[in-house]
Amino acid sequence: MHSSQRKKLESLKQEIKRRVEKAKQDFTSLHSADWSEQVTERENEEVLEALINEGEEELAQIAQALGRMDEGNYGICASCSEPINPERLQALPYTSLCIRCASEKS
Numbered sequence: 001m002h003s004s005q006r007k008k009l010e011s012l013k014q015e016i017k018r019r020v021e022k023a024k025q026d027f028t029s030l031h032s033a034d035w036s037e038q039v040t041e042r043e044n045e046e047v048l049e050a051l052i053n054e055g056e057e058e059l060a061q062i063a064q065a066l067g068r069m070d071e072g073n074y075g076i077c078a079s080c081s082e083p084i085n086p087e088r089l090q091a092l093p094y095t096s097l098c099i100r101c102a103s104e105k106s
């Protein structure tokens with residue numbers, strides 16, 4: 001039923017994984033960079049850290065979404081148990097909240 005969404009999630013997962021791996025590599029190479037580049041280094045560090053954190057957060061949400069798919073709960077709001085708008089699922093395939101609950105939360 002959700003096979004196309006599953007494919008989408010799987011490829012999104014691979015994409016984010018690659019992005020996080022790349023950011024981690026950059027992060028490591030930053031630390032071996034020259035002392036004279038310290039200032040830019042620190043800025044880059046923050047950007048990379050944000051990238052890594054964001055990516056890992058997304059990966060966790062994707063893993064959850066795949067888990068809900070296995071349980072047959074995919075596309076159901078985790079908060080109010082109402083079906084999530086299909087357009088929202090298209091745009092944000094790993095969301096666990098309907099648009100109403102998501103906007104209440106933020």
Ligand SMILES: [Zn+2]
Nearest residue numbers: 077080098101
């Ligand atoms: Zn809801």
